[in-house]
Amino acid sequence: MGDIELIDSHCHLIFENFEKDLEDVVLRLRSKGVKKLVHACCEFKEIPKLKKISHEFDEIYYSVGLHPLESEKWEQSSKSLLRRSAQEDRRVVAIGELGLDFFKNENKNMQIDALIPQMELACELELPVIIHCRDAANEMIAICNDLFRKGKCPKGVLHCWTGTPNEMKQFLDLGFYISFSGILTFPKAYEIHECAKIVPNDKYLIETDSPFLAPVPHRGKRNEPAFVENVAKFLADLRSTELITIAKESSKNAEDLFKFDLLI
Numbered sequence: 001m002g003d004i005e006l007i008d009s010h011c012h013l014i015f016e017n018f019e020k021d022l023e024d025v026v027l028r029l030r031s032k033g034v035k036k037l038v039h040a041c042c043e044f045k046e047i048p049k050l051k052k053i054s055h056e057f058d059e060i061y062y063s064v065g066l067h068p069l070e071s072e073k074w075e076q077s078s079k080s081l082l083r084r085s086a087q088e089d090r091r092v093v094a095i096g097e098l099g100l101d102f103f104k105n106e107n108k109n110m111q112i113d114a115l116i117p118q119m120e121l122a123c124e125l126e127l128p129v130i131i132h133c134r135d136a137a138n139e140m141i142a143i144c145n146d147l148f149r150k151g152k153c154p155k156g157v158l159h160c161w162t163g164t165p166n167e168m169k170q171f172l173d174l175g176f177y178i179s180f181s182g183i184l185t186f187p188k189a190y191e192i193h194e195c196a197k198i199v200p201n202d203k204y205l206i207e208t209d210s211p212f213l214a215p216v217p218h219r220g221k222r223n224e225p226a227f228v229e230n231v232a233k234f235l236a237d238l239r240s241t242e243l244i245t246i247a248k249e250s251s252k253n254a255e256d257l258f259k260f261d262l263l264i
């Protein structure tokens with residue numbers, strides 16, 4: 001692989017399907033030039049485990065936060081729990097994954113009640129947010145616009161991008177990065193392909209979202225960070241450039257957003 005250095009900006013490795021072979025998974029990602037990864041947090045009970053593996057493997061950094069589909073777990077004390085977790089470990093590089101998921105059209109208000117304090121906390125701690133947004137782009141843009149007007153919108157990334165070029169433009173205008181996952185490699189993902197062609201060089205990241213949504217040619221299998229190379233190659237084709245360019249640009253963008261080196 002030579003000079004290719006990649007950053008998987010979003011994955012999950014503590015689900016039970018990694019219990020038996022996490023060390024092999026790490027060896028494989030090293031063999032593909034993956035230098036860093038951001039392990040996204042979905043719920044509070046994951047935090048001790050994330051802390052543990054991030055200190056076992058140099059590549060692993062993580063976020064702390066509550067996924068919108070776990071919103072019923074948000075409590076009065078949750079904000080201070082997240083604040084403490086973020087402040088006590090230098091491997092924490094973001095708040096999330098947070099956001100809105102209206103796919104099932106349930107508990108919208110509960111999701112918003114968990115989202116806003118997490119956005120405020122990110123601003124307070126000057127950490128970026130990792131945003132999960134499914135079937136809720138308009139609502140998310142409205143909330144971010146409101147925070148932006150008050151000077152309280154954090155930096156961040158829209159992870160696993162599945163929106164339209166028009167929605168992407170609105171998130172870019174708010175200063176957010178856009179992250180492309182294995183979905184990019186699916187033949188019918190026309191709108192995502194369009195977004196991938198036009199996103200500015202300094203505004204995109206790449207990710208696997210392991211263990212979900214493995215990219216072609218691994219489709220249907222368990223996803224893992226080594227496969228971020230497939231996302232990068234596909235993106236290089238779409239943008240009519242070389243893999244090395246995608247590797248350099250996406251890694252620099254991830255460094256700019258997550259500021260790993262400041263935290264070591």
Ligand SMILES: [Zn+2]
Nearest residue numbers: 010040097209
């Ligand atoms: Zn995720």
